[in-house]
Amino acid sequence: MISKEYGKYTLICDICGAGTDDEFDSFQDAIDAREDIGWKSKRVEGEWVDICPDCIE
């Protein structure tokens, strides 16, 4: 998921709960950066989930 805290957006892995160290200024920035930093987004049972590089395997 993309989480908003203190006005900044971060990515949180929906499988293991790990977050990125990176913070993004906007929701769109987080989406744009997601693939660049090795994360994937996929649809699971009708919901979009964000998956960190450790959980992609």
Ligand SMILES: [Zn+2]
């Ligand atoms: Zn993970």
